[in-house]
Amino acid sequence: QAPDFRLNPVRRLIPAARGGQVMMECRPRAAPKPSLFWSRGTELLINSSRVTVTPDGILWIHNISRADEGKYTCFAENYLGKANSTGHLSVRDATKITLAPSNADINQGDNVTLQCHASHDPTMDLTFTWALNGGLLDLEDSAGPYSRVEGKENIGDLLIVNTQLSQAGMYACTSQTVVDSASAAARLVVRGPPGPPGGLLVKNVAEASVELRWSRGYDNHSPIGKYILMGRSSLSSEWKKMRTDPVNIEGNAESARVIGLMAWMDYEFKVIASNILGSGEASVPSHTIRTQQTAPTVAPSGLGGGGGDRSELIVTWTPMAREYQNGDGFGYILEFRRKDTAAWTAVRVPHVESSRYVYYNDSLTPYSAFEVKVRAYNRRGEGPFSQIAVVNSAEEEPTVGPANINASALTAFEIRVSWEPVQTLSTTGILRGYEIRYWRQHEREAAADRVRTAGLETTARVPGLRPSTRYHVAVLAYNSAGTGPASPRTTVTTRKPPPNRRPGNVSWKTDSSSVTLRWDHVKALHNESAVLGYKVLYKHEGQTSLKVLDQSKTSVNLPLSEDDGGYVVLEIRSWGEGGDGPAHEIIVSRDSGTGMMVQNDAPPTLPRRPLLLLSGSVLLTLVSLSGL
Secondary structure, eight states, rough: OOOBBBSSSOOEEEEEETTTTTOOOOOOOOOOOOEEEEEEEEEEEOOOSSEOTTTTTTTTEOOOGGGGOOEEEEEEEEETOOOOOEEEEEOOOEEEEEEOOOOEEETTOEEEEEEEEEEEOOOOOEEEEEEEETTESSSSOOTTTTOOOOOOOOOOOOOEOOOGGGGGGEEEEEEOOOOOEEEEEEEEEOOOOOOOOOOEESSSOSSSSSSEEEEEOOOTTTTTOOOEEEEEEOOSOOOOOOOEEESEETTTOOEEEESSTTTTTTEEEEEEEEEETTTOOOOOOOOOOEEOOOOOOOOOEEEEEEOOOOTEEEEEEOEEEGGGTSSSSSSSEEEEETTTOOOOOOEEEOOTTTTTTEEOOOOTTTTTTEEEEEEEETTTTTOOOOOEEEEOOOOOOOOOOOOOEEEEEOOOEEEEEEEEOOOOSSSSSSOEEEEHHHHTSSSSSGGGGEEEOOOOOOOEEEEEEOTTOOOEEEEEEEEEEEEEEOOEEEEEOOOOOSSSSSOOSSEEEEESSSEEEOOOOOOOOOTSEEEEEEEEEEEEETTSEEEEEEEHHHHHHHOOOTTTTTTTEEEEEETTTTTEEEEEEEEGGGGOOEEEEEOSSSSOOOSSSSGGGGGGHHHHHHOOOOOO
C-alpha cells in the first residue's frame, strides 16, 4: 500500500508554549514501511540542538520561540508511491507562576491561605490544581477543609479551614493550559498539642503506689511542658487524674510514681502530654495490675442490732465495700460483753458479705444491754475496731394486757375502740403500740381481723365493718418480740345501715340572685337507721372548694352571684346514725327557671337542659362525707 494520510493526518493546528517543547507525529498507513522526513516550508529539517527527527517520524522542537511558528509538512515514500500531510505550529506565551506559595507555620485549628498566581497566554484557559505530599486535593467538596479562593482566572489561592495536624506537609500548586504547565511548592507546618506517649510500663507495684515509665511522643512542633497521669480502678469506668510524686511532672520526664492507691485493687493507667497549645491524645492504656495486699485500715460502720427471738443477741453492721478490704481471706471479728462487765467475748465471722451475727444463750436476760465492737481482718492482718455501740438482747413479749376496753358504734360500718394504756415500766422491752382484734359473733377468735396502732395512742377507729352486726373486740399490747396477752373482750353492734335511696323529686326554682331547692323526705325502712337530716354539698362555677350545709329540713336556699356565671353544682344526701346515704347530683343555673328530677331506680342523671353544656360546666362525682 502506498503511503496514505487520510485516516491519520498531521494535526492541523499544533499549539506550543514559548520556551517549551512540542512533539509532532507522522503516522501514515503504508506497506512496506515508508521513509519519513519533515520540512518547514521548503527547508528540509535535520537533527540539530533544537530539532530532533526520530526514525519513526516524530518531530521534536525544543526551546520554542516565535520564529518557529509556521507550517510543517511530513513526507512519506515507499516503492508504491508517496504522500504528505501539513500542520500549523502556533507559538503561545508560556504559563508562569508569578506569585508562588510561601512556607507557613500555624497552630492547629487556624485557617490559612496559600497564595498561587500565574500568567498565561490570554487565548487559552488556565486551571489550578493543588496537591499535598503528591496526592491531588479535592477542591470541589463543600464539606471538606479545602477550597479555592474566589477571584480572577489567574489567581488560584488555596484556603484551608480549621487546619489539623494531619494536613501538614508539602503543598504544590500547578497552573496549566492545554500546552504547558508551571508548578511551585511550599511547606506548611502545623503546631498542636503533643502526640500520645508510647511504651507505657508499670513497675515497682506496692500497696498504695506504682511507678510508670513511658517514652516521649511527637511534640508537634511545640515543646512538651508537662505530663498528666490518669488512672481508673475496677470499681469505675471513669478515668481520673492521679496523685503523683513529683506533684508536677516536667515535660522532659519519662517516669513518675502514682501514689494514694487502694491496696489489693486492680488499676490501669495512661499518660497525657501537654504544651502551650493544649493537652494531646492519651497513650494506650497500660496492662491491668493489682496493688499489693495490706491489713484493713478502716473499721466497719453502721454497728447496731437488737430484736430477734428470746435468748438471742443480734448484732448488725454494714458490710465493707471492696475498696476497703485490702486483701483476700476477708472477714469480721466481733467482740461483745454485758454492760458494766470487764471480759469481752470474741467471734470470727469469715465472710465478706456478712452483715449480722446472732448470739444465742438460754441464760440471756430479756432486753439486757451489751457493748459491742467490730473490726475487719484479712490474710495480712487485722484492722482497727469500730467505736463501741450499745445493743440490747431480744425483748420479751408484754406480760400484761390493756384494761377497761370500751367499743362504740360510730356508723353502720365503723366503730371506735378505747382502752387504758399498759404501764411501760417493764425492763424486758419497749412497748411499740396496740393491736385491736375483732371478729363477728359466731366466728372463732382465730379468724379475727387485726388493726395495729402506729404508736401509743389509746383510741382507734376500725372501719370496713358490716352493718347491724355484733362484733367481739379485744386489745393487745405489742413490741418487737410479739404481742402480749389479750385484754378482756368486749362486744359492740354496728348501727343499722342508712337508707339506700337518694332524696327524691328534687325540684328547684331560680330567680336573679338565688336558687331554692326542695326534695322529698327519705323514709327509713325497719332495717335501716332513721334519717336525722340532710347534707347539701355545693360549689359555684369556677370554685374549687366545697361548702357543706347540715340541716334537718327538706329545702334550702342558695345564692347565685353574677361573678360565677350563675351556675351551682349540688349534691344532696340523707344522713343518720348509720352514716350517709347515696347522693343526688344536679347542676342549676340562674337561667334554668323551674325544674324537677323524678326519683327512680336508675343512677342519678343530669337534667336534660341545654344549660348543662354551657360555659364548660362540669358535674363532679363527690366523695362520701360519712362521719362529718
